Amino acid sequence: GENVEQHPSTLSVQEGDSAVIKCTYSDSASNYFPWYKQELGKRPQLIIDIRSNVGEKKDQRIAVTLNKTAKHFSLHITETQPEDSAVYFCAAMGGNNRLAFGKGNQVVVIP
Amino acid sequence: NAGVTQTPKFQVLKTGQSMTLQCAQDMNHNSMYWYRQDPGMGLRLIYYSASEGTTDKGEVPNGYNVSRLNKREFSLRLESAAPSQTSVYFCASSGQSYTEAFFGQGTRLTVV
Numbered sequence: 001g002e003n004v005e006q007h008p009s010t011l012s013v014q015e016g017d018s019a020v021i022k023c024t025y026s027d028s029a030s031n032y033f034p035w036y037k038q039e040l041g042k043r044p045q046l047i048i049d050i051r052s053n054v055g056e057k058k059d060q061r062i063a064v065t066l067n068k069t070a071k072h073f074s075l076h077i078t079e080t081q082p083e084d085s086a087v088y089f090c091a092a093m094g095g096n097n098r099l100a101f102g103k104g105n106q107v108v109v110i111p
Numbered sequence: 112n113a114g115v116t117q118t119p120k121f122q123v124l125k126t127g128q129s130m131t132l133q134c135a136q137d138m139n140h141n142s143m144y145w146y147r148q149d150p151g152m153g154l155r156l157i158y159y160s161a162s163e164g165t166t167d168k169g170e171v172p173n174g175y176n177v178s179r180l181n182k183r184e185f186s187l188r189l190e191s192a193a194p195s196q197t198s199v200y201f202c203a204s205s206g207q208s209y210t211e212a213f214f215g216q217g218t219r220l221t222v223v
Contacts, residue, residue, distance in 0.1 A: 006153075009151075031208075032209035032210075034211065043201065043216055043217055046211045091154075095208070097159070098156070098159055098161075098169070099142075099212055101146070101154040101155075103153035104153045104154075
């Protein structure tokens, strides 16, 4: 099955700086790559996603890039704010709708 | 719309006891999932159901069984609970292929 890896595990950034989280996946048949944000004690919620026919997608301060050849995708958060502090999960979905997640990254925004 | 509803929110079991976690969605989604979340381990897929009438094993299926009762409901059963199954369990559902998965509020299970 699909194997999704995330690096680094914890990321500390100064408020206003950018944060980048990278993920790799193993199944070349995967076609959908969502990113979820999970605040402490809450359920994961989608923040942005990208499909395999698109190389980059942006939504205000967040963006995702996808390199299908290299099988990696990244989340970019610009102008970080304290409310961006959370755990971020990347995921990959293949043709059978199996949705596999990475281990998550703790992002800490330092005021 | 309630989205994805899980019950119960909290549960304490003794080793060897059985229980069923219930999950229902009202979004007419085809796919449903059960994950467990442990510190440092992310969201690990236990079982999933791509459509009504089908179920498939995920990454960590041992010790669990599932039932896709109908399109709305997907239950997870622990036949003989073990301390290693102490975790937070999330149910999720998604619609057509390559679309957002929505999560329930989670069940915090402790096995003593």
